[in-house]
Structures are given as C-alpha cells and as structure tokens.
Amino acid sequence: MYARPHGSPADLEFRRRYLGPLPGVTEDRHKNVIVRQGQGDDANRVLWSCHTDTVHHHAGRQTIIRTGDTYRLANGSKSSCLGADDTVGVWLLVQLIRRGVPGTYVFHYGEESGGIGSSALAKSDPVWLERFPIAIALDRAGQHDIITHQSCFRTASDAFADSLAVALGQANPVLRYSPSPGVYTDTAEYADIIPECTNLSVGYLGQHSKDETADYAFACQLLEALTVLDVRALKVERDPTVADVEPFWSSWDDHTWRLKDDDHDLPLPRKHAYLTDEYAEVQDSLWLDRYSGYGDRYDQIQEEDRLERAWASLKDYRLTSLREAAARSYHTAPATRLKKRRPALFRGSRLLNWRTH
Secondary structure: OEEOOOOOHHHHHHHHHHOOOOOOOEEOOOOOEEEEEOOOHHHHOEEEEEEOOOOOOOOEEOOEEEEOOEEEEOOOOOOOOOOHHHHHHHHHHHHHHHOOOOEEEEEEOOHHHOOHHHHHHHHHOHHHHOOOOEEEEEEEOOOOEEEEEEOOEEOOOHHHHHHHHHHHHHHOOOOOOEEEEOOOOHHHHHOOOOOEEEEEEOOEEOOOOOOOEEEHHHHHHHHHHHHHOOHHHOOOOOOOOOOOEOOOEEOOOOOEEOEEOOOOEEOOOHHHOOOOHHHHHHHHHHHHOOOOOOOOOOOHHHHHHHHHHHHHOOOOOOHHHHHHHHHHHHHOOOHHHHHHHHHHHHOOOHHHHHOOO
C-alpha cells in the first residue's frame, strides 16, 4: 500500500496507477482528478468526493495485514499510519465508477494539507459547481455519521441528512446512519455554492495514527448501498447563500467544544484556541486517547470536565472580547466576505492538520 503525502512521488504514482485507467478520466488545473458518468441530471445530481493524499510522514510503500475483515499496519511497521483516511473513500468511488453508477466523481488533491485542490476549484470554477445540488464526501471515520456541520458552519440541512439516512437504510438495512456534526473535508469548501454538502462514515477508525484500521466488510456493505441509492429521494433544503453559523464547533472525535459563562454558550474562535499551554495539553491528550469506537460520545462528561479546567485558564481574557472576536469572525461580515473567509478560518490550524473529518 502506498504512503502518499500530497504531491509526493508515491501520491502521483498511486493516482496514475489506480485513477488513470478509469473511463473518461480528466485532471483539472488544480490536480483534482474528475470522472463524469451519465448524462444531464443523472451526472449532475451528486458530486461524489474523496481525497488521494494521506498524512504519512514519509512517502513510499508499506506492508499491511488483514485479520478477518480488518486491515492494519504490519507488526513492527515504521509507518506513521495506515492511510485508510482516505484510501477507503478512493476505493469506494473507483468501485462506483466501475459499476457505472451515474454522478460526478472528484478525487481531490491535498485535502490533508488544507483542502488545496477543493479550495482552488471552488475559487476558480464556482459556475461549474453550481450545477450540483448535493456533494457527498466519503471521508468520515466510523460507521454511522452523516455530517451536517463543518468548520463551525452548517453545510447540510437536517432534512437532507435524515433523507440520506433513510435512503441508505432502505438500500441496505444493515446500515445505521444518523446526522452528526463534523470538522472538515473537501465538501466544506463548496458549502457557499452547493446546497447540501456532507461527509459520510466509511468504516475506518483511529485515523492519522499507527493504530488506524479499515473495516473491509463494512466498506463492502456501504458500496452495495451506494450502488443502488436513490439519489432522487434526497431532500435539498439548505440555501448556500446564507451563512448559517452554529454555536459550536466539533473536534475530530465528535466532541463538542464550547466556551461557556453563566448566560451564554459561545464558540471559541479558532484564533483564540491556543492561548494557553494548558488548553494545548488537553487538546493533545484528546488526540492520543484511544477509544473503543467512533460515532458515540466517549467519556463525554469526563472530557468536558477537563475542558472546563482549560477554559478556566482563559480568565484573563474577557468574555466580552471573545464575543466581539466571534462577532467579527462569524456574524457581522457581509455574506461575500464570509464566503472568502470561511476556509481561511480553519485551514492551517494544528487541529485541522492533525485530526480532521
């Protein structure tokens, strides 16, 4: 299996070997690989999304093993991660294309380095993107999440998420999906253009770590559902021209992070997120914690208590100042400025570069 930091020879070789033979494949000027299947509305109903890069520290090849239906790094491997994030998504899109499922498929370049390919595409070709009412990324850990929020903004309506959960359950009763907040993947870059932008769990766990695993059986179950999914039954309700800021943002493992006082439950603006070493220590410990699964609220009360202690270290920073910063960042900017600003709020942050989706 290829270890492929974005732009590395291994990344380029992986793309050439596995994406090059796909029917009608093209590459745009931003190094995104695109395949369109079907005609008219069939091709334009859903933009399917994944990314080809991984967070490996070094490029090259690595040895993996399969135990039952679970893939993991071989014992003693020096690799920094398995790379199921987002090799599973790539595999699913390739299989859908080979099965002739209509849609537009985008294999994004450089997601793990801040959505390089998707942000460039959104900036340079918004008219092309406007044809799609739905963008679905296959780039989420666990087995149950349909993401409705990314980068502190709503990117998909609850009605859409509910309809997708029902449609997936009808396509394969084994699947149990439900709406959930998320962090970031490439579809967040399209949320000002495409009404419903989501991210779907594809069965990997422990992403960005040596303990990362991929569940092949689950991926196959999801593939069967996506193959027969009735995308015409999916509801489209969100208005992408309205900046819908939600009062929370969510971490890679689904914890919800809030700055609280007696009367308010405020988002902590990302530019204030590393004001103290204590906060960073709590954040780092959350990255390193090992949980038994994904999609649930693991030890939520305990972790919220730890976060409250971190918030206490911010007492020298007046809440009024934080409210003003939040207002300047999220609420008072004109819609056109919000559209330009949204990706920049989160791209390059330590959280985004280490733990996403």
